[in-house]
Amino acid sequence: MGVYEELVARGLIAQVTDEKEIRELVNNGKAVFYIGFDPTADSLHVGHFMALCLMKRLQMAGNKPIALIGGGTAMIGDPSGRTDMRQMMTKETIEHNVSCFREQMSKFIDFSDDKALMVNNADWLLDLNYVEVLREVGACFSVNNMLRAECYKQRMEKGLSFLEFNYMIMQSYDFYALYQKYGCNMQFGGDDQWSNMLGGTELIRRKLSKDAYAMTINLLLNSEGKKMGKTQKGAVWLSAEKTSPFEFYQYWRNVDDADVIKCMKMLTFLSLDEIEEYAKLEGSEINKAKEVLAFELTKLIHGEEEATKAQEGARALFVSGNDTENMPSTTLSDDDFTEGEISVLDLLIKCSLIPSKGEGKRLITQGGVSIDDAKVTEIFAKLSLKDFEKGYVVIKKGKKVFHKAVK
């Protein structure tokens, strides 16, 4: 089975421009492909992880990946898949984000010995001359066609600025530039990028009379059709500072039954045969598969040691009771105590478990807070230093959130 067939079997491929050609290139390690990443935050998140996985799989099959960081296109803002206008980002923010991306990616993709490249489209986009671009590139685009593209259609009601309208042209120009510079013959991206990617193949055909290919990967959607990797607090990040390994592990440990196998196929490097075995599990047995999924992913992102810690921590908490070793924790100082006491509400705030005291009161009233296994029943309950005699207390919020307060 070639790598292309494997991608299909894992349910990763959404659309391709020319299946035969792409299979041929990819399976024989002849592809030089690029994937673009918009530096809209200072860390990569789960959505990017799919793309990174794909890069790695293809790299292992002998193809050469180019990670393109959109330092230039971020100045414009991609309207695809968005119903509202993007906030304009400052140059400084973009530069900061670019360097964060660079660091995270190099942990995952092998950039040594020219096996992969990392480029920033700011290097060629920012110096373009407006009139020149219009004549060279603008002439190749039909506004009529652009307006028919799905990504703009959605915006026709809510409004689309000329700035954003140009995003497709800039992305197309990237492909064109990479083709000439590095012989990049293929572009991958999320399925919402389809029209932008076609713009690039079309531009290359017109300008150079050469064929280039595009392929989109399925977005990671849950059984309800919503994008995965988002929590109420925001995205699930790959950096340990923004999403701790424990939280990361828990996110995957808690996915719906219906989504476990799909996630395994799309995100892990477990063999398809092995995954088939997990797919046979039923009922509460599915929990085993969830543990494997969570462990494998945490290992990929944070390393085996952290993954083991997260797994043991979770098992201890949920199965056997109270191992506090790997629990997220907050250290309290003397200033947090008034006359040797701290109120439960202040404690919860200090540990960032609640955003406001009103929320805390509600939680306590509804029986959602326990400290050292004792349910807190009084909203103005206080803890004294005596309660910290063993050095910490364990706070339980709801059923799944555990936190250790150390003194």
Place this chain on the structure above:
RNA sequence: GGGAGAGUUCCCGAGUGGCCAAAGGGGGCAGACUGUAAAUCUGUUGGCAGUGCCUUCGGUGGUUCGAAUCCACCCUCUCCCA
């Protein structure tokens, strides 16, 4: 440039002078049931202090005892005409 309309709390969306911290739905959170799942049911959903205060209905001023609601100007968006 001319004309018409819109901007409400996390999101959608009601509200056209006091009964509005603002209906309803979605989402979130908590409880029950469970398998750290789903479905279902219940409660809850601006902040701070215990019943009152503060901040919030695009922005800034104004009218009024009292404004999300009326007036003026401004900003943003949509539609029609050019």
